[in-house]
């Protein structure tokens with residue numbers, strides 16, 4: 001394909017995308033293929049000769065698309081959303097066409113400076129004070145890894161990268177059992193070791209870390225000669241939206257001189273609505289905060305905003321400057337590759353800029369407020385329906401429930417079967433989780449194009465398929 005062919009196919013791709021989205025409600029949300037079906041439909045050897053674009057496109061439609069789960073479906077109620085607003089898809093199209101490597105200021109000055117500007121827009125949008133500086137990472141997992149590496153280096157007086165961890169006391173990091181597994185992975189990769197990730201018991205309806213137990217765990221570790229390094233708090237945990245009392249945890253972190261990172265990967269987007277900010281009260285005292293505009297807000301995956309109270313700590317942890325990456329003669333510039341684990345960087349700021357401008361914060365707030373209201377309505381309806389029980393009340397737009405008719409002994413198997421039947425039916429898509437050991441059904445409303453009717457349909461499908 002040359003760029004003249006691209007002109008034709010680019011137009012067709014735009015038409016295809018608009019048609020695809022217009023017809024999404026007619027497709028089953030979750031892919032309905034069996035494992036291996038797509039693989040076996042694909043030739044086992046690569047083509048030696050060029051193939052016509054039309055043939056490639058036909059196979060894309062006939063072989064690939066039936067094997068896709070539709071994350072942009074308005075009735076996608078599983079996991080968390082990965083919203084791609086049309087305007088952010090458009091921005092990604094431009095980014096793909098430019099195909100710049102945005103690792104250093106001089107390799108893409110506008111990308112760097114736009115990133116600085118939109119991160120500060122996001123900081124203001126979610127109500128973080130102006131002491132925070134933002135950077136865009138590929139994922140919350142990466143941002144959390146950066147935070148763990150920084151807490152490790154800070155605790156080791158910046159010697160860990162050079163000397164490793166051998167001979168050091170056991171380093172300890174604290175969190176609740178409600179945090180996402182990206183925290184475990186960051187601990188593994190940083191060489192701290194899972195056994196040194198100390199799970200603090202939770203309490204109350206928010207399933208928040210018990211600050212008294214946290215203080216006691218740190219004291220016990222210090223007495224045992226271990227080295228407490230940091231705390232990872234969460235606002236909006238993945239299973240049920242668990243949210244730590246950040247202010248209480250901060251009191252401990254400050255008294256103990258520990259680094260604190262707040263994972264608000266999903267719920268952080270809701271903080272553009274001032275009324276939800278009580279959920280993370282105290283966050284302004286954290287060392288770093290991560291939230292994913294690529295989840296709820298509508299900036300196409302991938303786009304994670306990572307806010308730092310002192311970016312120098314991160315740069316000190318990650319910066320490495322071989323001669324071939326030096327930017328002689330450019331003063332006062334930022335090279336964001338020194339703020340992240342990968343060197344190469346996509347131009348992720350463009351879609352966030354397009355998104356915020358095209359919808360305005362007020363437009364995005366309206367979407368989030370609707371989702372929260374609709375999820376609360378659905379929870380209330382299920383709560384009023386015989387044999388359904390709400391297990392965890394709505395945390396923003398996320399709640400869990402289960403079907404518990406009399407006479408069913410294995411409720412876990414019964415509810416897993418219900419989830420499977422709902423997803424095979426295809427009109428909606430949701431998933432299960434475990435709460436206090438029990439298998440429950442998890443629901444979140446968050447699709448960019450969802451309507452009140454889409455959420456109401458979830459009630460119809462759930463109750464219809466649960467009926468004996």
Ligand code: PLP
Pocket residue numbers: 080138139140141142180182234236237238263264265266292304
């Ligand atoms: N933190 C929380 C609370 C999450 O729910 C998730 C993913 O769902 C992550 C972190 C990881 O996000 P990412 O896929 O951006 O690494």
